[in-house]
Amino acid sequence: xxxxxxxxxxxxxxxNTRAEACSNLITQLRTYLPEYEILLINKSNNSFDLEKKVxxxxxxxxxxxxxxxxxxxxxxxxxxxxxxxxxxxxxxxNWLPFVGIHDHVxxxxxxFVLSANIAKTxxxxxxxxxxxxxxxxxxELLEIKNDFPKEWDYLFYGKRKEGQWAKPWHYLxxxxxxxxxxxxxxGFNIVKNDDEFWQLCDRLEYWGKWIEYIIPxxxxxxxxxxxxxxxxxxxxxxxxxPKTQFDIINGAGGWTEKWKNIPKVCKVSYSAEEDYIPNEYxxxxxxDKENNLExxxxxxxxxxxxxxxxxxxxxxxxxxxxxxxxxxxxxxKTNIYNGxxxxxxxxxxxxxxxxxxxxxxxx
Numbered sequence: 001x002x003x004x005x006x007x008x009x010x011x012x013x014x015x016n017t018r019a020e021a022c023s024n025l026i027t028q029l030r031t032y033l034p035e036y037e038i039l040l041i042n043k044s045n046n047s048f049d050l051e052k053k054v055x056x057x058x059x060x061x062x063x064x065x066x067x068x069x070x071x072x073x074x075x076x077x078x079x080x081x082x083x084x085x086x087x088x089x090x091x092x093x094n095w096l097p098f099v100g101i102h103d104h105v106x107x108x109x110x111x112f113v114l115s116a117n118i119a120k121t122x123x124x125x126x127x128x129x130x131x132x133x134x135x136x137x138x139x140e141l142l143e144i145k146n147d148f149p150k151e152w153d154y155l156f157y158g159k160r161k162e163g164q165w166a167k168p169w170h171y172l173x174x175x176x177x178x179x180x181x182x183x184x185x186x187g188f189n190i191v192k193n194d195d196e197f198w199q200l201c202d203r204l205e206y207w208g209k210w211i212e213y214i215i216p217x218x219x220x221x222x223x224x225x226x227x228x229x230x231x232x233x234x235x236x237x238x239x240x241x242p243k244t245q246f247d248i249i250n251g252a253g254g255w256t257e258k259w260k261n262i263p264k265v266c267k268v269s270y271s272a273e274e275d276y277i278p279n280e281y282x283x284x285x286x287x288d289k290e291n292n293l294e295x296x297x298x299x300x301x302x303x304x305x306x307x308x309x310x311x312x313x314x315x316x317x318x319x320x321x322x323x324x325x326x327x328x329x330x331x332x333k334t335n336i337y338n339g340x341x342x343x344x345x346x347x348x349x350x351x352x353x354x355x356x357x358x359x360x361x362x363x
Contacts, residue, residue, distance in 0.1 A: 005148055005179075006124040007038045008115040009054070010108070011132035012063070019048035021249055022132040026053045029130070032141055036128075036148075039118060041111050058118060060190075063107035066197050066209055068099050073198060079170075079208030083258055085286050087318055090362040092266060092284045096258060097357075102209035106197045108175065109214055110190040120182040128155070128179040137243030144177065147231060154219060154230035155179030158212075158237045172212035174237040176246040184222060259288040261344045262295050262313075262335055266360040267353050268322065278350045282360040283321045283331075287313035294336040299329055320360065325350055 007029055013019045022040075029038055030053070037055040043063040051057035069078050081096040112129070119127045128148065136144075147155055158174030191197045201207045204217040222228060233240055250256050263283035267276035287293040292312055299307035306329075311319055328349040335342045348356075 004124060005036060005126040005128055006056075006115075006119040006122065007033065007036045008111075008119070008127050008129040009038060009040045009132050010111040010115070010129055011040060011050075012043045012104075012107070013046060013048055013050065013132070014044040016048070018044075018132065018249055019050060021135075022050055023048075023053065025130065025132055025134055025136075026050065028136050028138075028141065032136075032138060033145060039115065039122075041114055041118075043107050043111070056118070056122065058114065060110065060114060062192070063104070063110070064193065065103035066106050067103070067194055069207070070198060073201070073207045077207045079206065079210070079213070081209065085284075085318060087320070088363075089320060090360055092264065092286065092318075092320075093359045093361060094258060094264065095357040095359075101258075102211070105209040105211050105214070106191050108211045109197075109200070112180075112215065112218075113185045113188055113190050116180065116182045116185040124182060126152075126179060126181055129175075129177070131176045131246070133247060133249040134176060135245040135248060137241065140241045140244045147179070150231065152179065152230040153181045153228040154184065154232075156216070156219075156230065157233045157240065159216075159232045159234045160236065170206070170213060171216055172210065173216050173232075174246075175211055175215060176237060178215070181228075184228075185218065186222075188218065259286055260335070260342070261333065262286060262293065263297060263319075263321075263333065264358040265331060265346055265348055265353075265356055266358040267356050269359055269361045272361065276354055276359060278353060279325050281323055281325045281348055281353055283323070284358065284360055285311060285313055285319040287315055287317055289337060290315055291338060296334040298332045299323075300332070301327065301329055322360075325353060 009022065009025060011022045013022055026038060039056040039058065040050060040054040042059050043061065045061040047059065081101045083094050083096065085092045115127050115129055156173045156178050159171055161171050191200055204214065204221055206213050206217045219228065237246060263285040266282040266284050268280040268282050269276050283297065285295055292314055294312050297307065297309045298305055313319065325348065328347060331346045331348060333344045
């Protein structure tokens with residue numbers, strides 16, 4: 001029944017671009033899901049009058065960024081963020097910094113708790129939450145709508161396991177869109193500072209900043225007390241919804257720049273248990289962008305150019321080179337994308353190769 005489910009738009013409306021994206025999403029929901037009421041949660045102090053377009057509006061302008069993990073968690077428990085690219089030769093592991101990546105996790109978690117509590121107060125049984133910077137394909141939106149009247153305690157998309165370093169019981173979901181009963185977060189409160197966030201991690205036995213892991217851990221925590229049943233769609237969201245655009249606004253930062261500065265200078269390993277080989281390194285070229293990426297590389301041994309290479313990488317294509325490392329080398333890189341030129345210089349040596357955050361694990 002439509003009156004059992006509340007649509008929730010989770011937003012941070014800090015500028016006109018974000019406000020326009022949010023407004024367009026609300027218009028889509030109003031047009032194609034007219035029987036459902038909408039709650040807008042805004043974690044910015046400026047509403048741009050969007051409260052007038054929805055049935056309910058809640059402002060929580062006290063969001064904070066989660067900082068550096070405490071030492072007690074870094075001692076073997078912290079799930080360090082990383083991304084990876086699998087190839088026929090092996091895997092490039094790109095370990096990301098502890099701050100600047102997913103620091104907004106507490107705000108997203110809080111929106112789950114707030115949406116459940118507000119919906120319950122309003123008399124709803126279920127929530128379907130959408131991130132504000134989503135542009136639905138209409139056919140795919142109507143396909144999603146077909147699941148609303150079904151019996152479920154949760155409606156999750158993108159269930160999967162990623163990376164060989166995740167714990168065996170860890171899995172993630174995509175949180176751009178998801179549904180849940182209002183009592184899924186019973187017993188959970190919003191977190192107001194770093195200490196409360198890490199206490200939440202202690203409770204869930206997941207220590208990290210990935211909201212995609214935290215939400216299913218809440219589900220598994222509640223499952224221990226009272227079994228829940230629902231709908232999981234496995235695989236990445238772009239496989240099920242190839243025409244819908246998620247995350248159309250992504251502010252510059254560590255996450256958006258994780259595959260900048262190409263090629264990545266990687267330490268080399270030949271087994272997962274092995275840290276790295278000090279006298280080898282790999283250059284890993286990867287293009288995660290929508291258009292071609294042009295890359296030029298020069299490697300210097302003092303003043304002598306010992307390697308000069310140029311490649312034009314198509315989207316989602318890679319290339320790699322492996323070299324011996326016996327002394328200090330200077331690597332100069334030029335990346336050209338959509339006419340923008342960026343240059344980088346890195347020093348690599350047997351003494352500092354272990355400090356690089358990227359590793360190529362050969363098969």
